[in-house]
Amino acid sequence: MNLSKKEIIDILNSDDNSVLDTADKIRHQYVGDGVHLRGLIEFSNICKRNCQYCGLQSQNKSVKRYRLSKDEIINLAKNGAAQGYKTIVLQSGEDDFYSTDLLCEIIADIKSLDVALTLSIGEKTFDEFRAYKEAGADRYLLRIETTDENLYKKMHPYADFENRKRCLYDLKKLGYETGTGCLVGLPGQTIESLADDILFFKELDADMIGIGPFIPHPQTSLKNEHSGNLDLAVKVMALTRILLLDINIPATTAMESLRADGRLLALQSGANVVMPNLTDDFHKKLYEIYPDKVSATREELRKKLDKIGRFIVENNSGFRFENR
Numbered sequence: 001m002n003l004s005k006k007e008i009i010d011i012l013n014s015d016d017n018s019v020l021d022t023a024d025k026i027r028h029q030y031v032g033d034g035v036h037l038r039g040l041i042e043f044s045n046i047c048k049r050n051c052q053y054c055g056l057q058s059q060n061k062s063v064k065r066y067r068l069s070k071d072e073i074i075n076l077a078k079n080g081a082a083q084g085y086k087t088i089v090l091q092s093g094e095d096d097f098y099s100t101d102l103l104c105e106i107i108a109d110i111k112s113l114d115v116a117l118t119l120s121i122g123e124k125t126f127d128e129f130r131a132y133k134e135a136g137a138d139r140y141l142l143r144i145e146t147t148d149e150n151l152y153k154k155m156h157p158y159a160d161f162e163n164r165k166r167c168l169y170d171l172k173k174l175g176y177e178t179g180t181g182c183l184v185g186l187p188g189q190t191i192e193s194l195a196d197d198i199l200f201f202k203e204l205d206a207d208m209i210g211i212g213p214f215i216p217h218p219q220t221s222l223k224n225e226h227s228g229n230l231d232l233a234v235k236v237m238a239l240t241r242i243l244l245l246d247i248n249i250p251a252t253t254a255m256e257s258l259r260a261d262g263r264l265l266a267l268q269s270g271a272n273v274v275m276p277n278l279t280d281d282f283h284k285k286l287y288e289i290y291p292d293k294v295s296a297t298r299e300e301l302r303k304k305l306d307k308i309g310r311f312i313v314e315n316n317s318g319f320r321f322e323n324r
Helices: 005-013 018-031 070-082 100-111 126-135 149-155 161-173 191-204 230-244 253-258 262-267 281-286 298-307
Strands: 034-037 039-044 087-092 116-120 139-141 177-184 208-213
Touching: 005 191, 005 230, 018 230, 034 298, 039 070, 070 087, 070 100, 087 100, 087 139, 100 116, 100 126, 116 177, 126 161, 139 208, 149 161, 161 177, 161 191, 177 191, 177 230, 191 230, 208 230, 208 253, 230 253, 230 262, 253 262, 262 298
Parallel strands: 039 087, 087 116, 116 139, 139 177, 177 208
Antiparallel strands: none
16 A cells, blocks of 8 residues: 555644554454564673663663673573464674674574574674574564654764665565664654655565654653653554555554553554563563563463454464465
8 A cells, every 4th residue: 555755644643543443454454363472582781882762872881781691592592482482583782792603603593493583683784684694584673763864863873874774675685574663752753754764664665663652761861851652653553554564563562661551552553563571580671772661471461462352373474475
């Protein structure tokens, strides 16, 4: 389905929320009622970047930093596979400690568990992306956060907007299921730039899109800013479903951090993925991108999904090409 930038802006500015129902119907038609669980392992909170909205930014000296060993990462992945998770997501700050060889060893070991593997480890070179793919990585998540170049530069000091885009197109070229996404409610963000974000997702032909409201972290320069609007974030997500039809869209934890039913609202407005956290409790608390991050067990999620007529997908599926 195609919408013009003006049509997207008009919907985002409107009080009419019928777009949420439309997105839910399209979700049902193209990807079904099953919800795919991705088991998240946050293996390092060390980051060389200084993203202004992120509690893990390099200039935040109050963070107790950690990095997990190869064996610790593999053991968490084994526990996840034993619990029934069919996709493991490895996420970290941009931590150069993990060499390409080490990451490829970790990838190969996790793939031996008969699971799909998603990486979310930041910007890399084409050759690094290729090495991870050859080692067995299936998906890669790299959120652009905003396609407004001026806003991007304000939010990401010393980062290169064009390099971020280069990474995303490299991932597509290498055959990854490629994920990106945006924050809704960044200081200085406009409805027009959110419309551009949605159109960029369409242009990229992204396979996964993560959308969440901005939540200020008390140890960042944005600590006194207002949180993003949850209803607007859900509407951006719904429009993304309408334009890209068969992609995978997570109901992000940030939505539930702002409102108790936020994740269920997302699942009833186009989302079809949830990412429970498999990181151990000690390290989970230290991976604080934003405060008051919520968590739920597999069984808790099952009960919540049952209330809205949805169910957990138990097989190793959920690749976009399977939905076509």
